[in-house]
Amino acid sequence: MEWLGVSIVDRKTDEVLLEIKGLYKKYDETTVLEDINLSIKKGEIVVVLGPSGCGKSTLLRCLNGLEKIQKGDIRFHNKSIVNNDVNWQEIRQRIGMVFQNYELFPHMTVIENIILGPIKVQKRKKSEVMEQARQLLDRVGLLDRQNSYPRQLSGGQKQRIAIVRALCMNPEIMLFDEVTASLDPEMVREVLDVILGLAKQGMTMVIVTHEMSFARAVADKIVFIDKGRICEISEPQEFFEKPKTGRAQQFLNIFQY
Amino acid sequence: MVTVRIAFISIIFGSLLGIVLGVIWTSKSKWIRSACRLYLELFRIIPILVWLFIMYFGVTTALNIDLSGETVSVIVFTLWGAAEMGDIVRGALESLPKHQIESGKALGFSFWDLYRYILIPQAVRRMLPGSINLATRMIKTTSLVVLIGVIDVTKVGQQIIELSRLEVPTASFWVYGFVFILYFIICYPLSRLSRVLENKWNG
Amino acid sequence: MNLNWQFIIDSLPLYLKAAWTTLKLGFWGILISSIIGFVCSIVLYFKVKVLKTVIQVYIELSRNTPLLIQLFFLYFGLTKLGVALSETACAIIGLSFLGGSYMAEAFRSGLEAVSKTQIESGLSIGLSKTQLVRYVVLPQAFSVSVPSIGANCIFLLKETSIVGAIAVVDLMNVTKDLIGIYYQTFEALFMLVVSYLIMILPLSLLLTWLERKVRYAEFGN
Numbered sequence: 184m185e186w187l188g189v190s191i192v193d194r195k196t197d198e199v200l201l202e203i204k205g206l207y208k209k210y211d212e213t214t215v216l217e218d219i220n221l222s223i224k225k226g227e228i229v230v231v232l233g234p235s236g237c238g239k240s241t242l243l244r245c246l247n248g249l250e251k252i253q254k255g256d257i258r259f260h261n262k263s264i265v266n267n268d269v270n271w272q273e274i275r276q277r278i279g280m281v282f283q284n285y286e287l288f289p290h291m292t293v294i295e296n297i298i299l300g301p302i303k304v305q306k307r308k309k310s311e312v313m314e315q316a317r318q319l320l321d322r323v324g325l326l327d328r329q330n331s332y333p334r335q336l337s338g339g340q341k342q343r344i345a346i347v348r349a350l351c352m353n354p355e356i357m358l359f360d361e362v363t364a365s366l367d368p369e370m371v372r373e374v375l376d377v378i379l380g381l382a383k384q385g386m387t388m389v390i391v392t393h394e395m396s397f398a399r400a401v402a403d404k405i406v407f408i409d410k411g412r413i414c415e416i417s418e419p420q421e422f423f424e425k426p427k428t429g430r431a432q433q434f435l436n437i438f439q440y
Numbered sequence: 441m442v443t444v445r446i447a448f449i450s451i452i453f454g455s456l457l458g459i460v461l462g463v464i465w466t467s468k469s470k471w472i473r474s475a476c477r478l479y480l481e482l483f484r485i486i487p488i489l490v491w492l493f494i495m496y497f498g499v500t501t502a503l504n505i506d507l508s509g510e511t512v513s514v515i516v517f518t519l520w521g522a523a524e525m526g527d528i529v530r531g532a533l534e535s536l537p538k539h540q541i542e543s544g545k546a547l548g549f550s551f552w553d554l555y556r557y558i559l560i561p562q563a564v565r566r567m568l569p570g571s572i573n574l575a576t577r578m579i580k581t582t583s584l585v586v587l588i589g590v591i592d593v594t595k596v597g598q599q600i601i602e603l604s605r606l607e608v609p610t611a612s613f614w615v616y617g618f619v620f621i622l623y624f625i626i627c628y629p630l631s632r633l634s635r636v637l638e639n640k641w642n643g
Numbered sequence: 644m645n646l647n648w649q650f651i652i653d654s655l656p657l658y659l660k661a662a663w664t665t666l667k668l669g670f671w672g673i674l675i676s677s678i679i680g681f682v683c684s685i686v687l688y689f690k691v692k693v694l695k696t697v698i699q700v701y702i703e704l705s706r707n708t709p710l711l712i713q714l715f716f717l718y719f720g721l722t723k724l725g726v727a728l729s730e731t732a733c734a735i736i737g738l739s740f741l742g743g744s745y746m747a748e749a750f751r752s753g754l755e756a757v758s759k760t761q762i763e764s765g766l767s768i769g770l771s772k773t774q775l776v777r778y779v780v781l782p783q784a785f786s787v788s789v790p791s792i793g794a795n796c797i798f799l800l801k802e803t804s805i806v807g808a809i810a811v812v813d814l815m816n817v818t819k820d821l822i823g824i825y826y827q828t829f830e831a832l833f834m835l836v837v838s839y840l841i842m843i844l845p846l847s848l849l850l851t852w853l854e855r856k857v858r859y860a861e862f863g864n
Binding site: 247300 | 760761763764765766767768769770771774778779782783786
């Protein structure tokens, strides 16, 4: 697998981190997700594609407990995380999420945003956290902005910092919910480069995106969702060149002129 | 009930004056705007009771005229109401999106049509919650007129209390309780109305 | 209009003492109102079952009735039931009762202004509910409510002018007495206006400056 001359090492393993079985979700009377079955292995990168309103963001939000499901099971390390006494606080430290609107805390500086979780939730030592935070900031090229406030930064910078903030919690899986959708085109690339960097390091990721060429390059498998159901699951090459379903073909045509 | 009469008259005249003031306030002249602002701030910084005192004791002595507490109250409340109303009207007018006016013009609306179909309905919408809120405040504040000698239900209540002090020792509790509930019955529906309208029009 | 400056100078001590009383009452009124308001807003924010309704009733009652009547009720009414309160106590209770609901409204709107997505963002890095409120919600809520809180402080300070009705020796009563006894109407009124101007104008300017500063911190403009 290559993207612009950068080879991505095969880092898949066989250990299943996250398994979704027969997931159903309703909002009032409308069924939003139906019979979702998916398993995500450690080191795997799953890209979820689909038309607007098909439920892909909702699926992601179910995975870290921001949405409740009515039926089905989600198993993390083979332990169910959908019953009522599950400790989401603990799980969310291991399943990190980055949102479309970055949602940095406006009243804190960049560095404060990043170290809040590790220090207050994971009770780690400040010196160790600062060290990691600075390293991560350096890696995304924003170390010089550590004492800036979010309002002083561009969208692309904020999103990269949102990713760093999630990474500083040392999660096992990262969820990305249309993270480039609110960005100007010039900034999209800098954010995707960061995600690409994470891919090279073997981070397990579930990515919801509209960036087709990026999806094709980074994904291990493509999950195509339409109207709340999984339409097809394929390897990227196969999906983009010869999709199995008519719906997928229709969807891909939207992106061609 | 005298207080109600004072409130009623002041609200009506105050609103009319206020609308005129509000329109004037939208002027581009910095002088006019500052003058309007100063007028409002005078009433915002100095408590209404102090104004009542100033008018009742001060102005009457200065001009050597004899005004009843009631007349003074109406003057003060009308002036205050006009100032606040002017601010509300100005705010409503200035918040109207300019592109609405431009679209209207592009569609060929005449000046009067523009006002009638686009500007006034929307301006009224924005003004209503603030106006109702102002009316409620004015009604509550008219309770102060009893302190410059205006006879009203509070004064009457006090007299009742004096008279019945021996027979019904708890008279003052009931009388003031009654007045309390009276104000509540008048003001609460207005508050609710204002909130219902606000929710309805803000989607 | 020639003012009798000698009279003004002579009555200065009286006015200073009265102004001090007003400030003290205002201070306690604001402090207790803020505490009441804060507690009420938290209860309303977390929608605690029974307390929520109690507080909503309280807010409606205190907002739709004039302070004067509330004071009369406390001072004259309760006395007859055997509860004797000093006029200062009544004043502070009355101010706090009224102020509490205004403050509650200010705090509550601040709390609700913190967007759901901010809360989700905090949750996704594993913050507990308490940590969320403490580190994410409260700081943002506070900056949003500062203008309202400031306006309420000025409002309460102005409302102290009413407590003279229940015999508190404040600026209004001093003025009334001076006019009644010495007939120095203009001088007394002059002092009255000046006193209030000195107390409230700086606060008003401070509030405007604070509003601008807070706005900049949140939105950068």
